[in-house]
Amino acid sequence: MQTKITKQQAWEHLKKYNKEEFHQLHGLTVAAVMRWYADKLGYGAEADFWEIVGLLHDIDFEKYPEEHCKKAPELLAEIGAEDELIHAVCSHGYGICVDIKPEHQMEKVLFASDELTGLIGAAALMRPSKSVQDMPLKSLKKKFKDKKFAAGCSRDIINQGAEMLRWPIEELLDKTLDAMKAEEEKIHMEINK
Template sequence: MDQEAARKLMARHVKNKNLRKHCLAVGAVMAALARHFGEDEEKWAVAGLLHDIDYEETKEEPDRHSLVGAEMLAREGLPEDVIYAVKVHNERHGLPRQDRLSKALYATDPLTGLIVAAALIRPEKKLAIVDVPFLLNRYQEKSFARGANRETMAACSELGLTLEDFFHIGLEAMQGIAAELGL
């Protein structure tokens, strides 16, 4: 499945505008991480785009989130490593992150929320004015963007990335689609 098909599939199942933007952001960051590591950009972007495909269906049952999504993706014929990465990104299942793809998706999911929150607290409400030092400062503030799990983001170390490098890759990727994100 390519990114265009993944976007269409995501749009059929994800109706909430902000959740769609989150999926787009995760897809962009995953593509950038794949580029950084010399991995398959298309595959990684598709994993990011589709990681929350079941969220609206399972939001009241968080223990089912990502398992239902993985089943949906299996029916669509996606590769097993993409399906597994989608399952793993929900830490409630306690599944081990066995490869770069699953490690990257796990750490990236909350990163996009931190970056969006950092843009939204600025008067301009634009990603263009956010920089890595600003993100690192906000990361240290426990009360800022509470939903963006710091421990999960710190798992970027499993990829051999520092927080600074991870934030740089993620921010640059999201700045590249800022118009689509409305930021």
């Protein structure tokens, strides 16, 4: 899968509908994690597409939270997004706010890692370093099991995502933590541009 939308176009469009830095940072984080996964899972030729889907996945969330994944097709059409990109973006709301099922491996990775990046980000903020760089998997697993920690990050959705991918939950946690460690510096450089 390819897209005619550039990363810069996607970034500008995300910022048009998401003014809060928190949402912009989340978009950049998921984009970087998606690109990392594309490369690691043998989809390197599609890495740009995976990254742009990650960047735009919450395009409608800040401005239209009640219409999440329902308003997205309209907003993405403004920049000429392909049907595949729109389907991918909307599929991460499967069973939550839409009935668009993740079919492609990329869509399953997005579904699985979206909430998890939020949980990992919250766990990083609790560390003295404020970074994922020194976060061991053991620490993340402890935070994952603590339902009171980052309660807004649904463990059910993360577990569902791992099942979709046919990965043990520990593998999903480990890989996504590795992705965030590998991409953390780049993400912070991009948000501070």
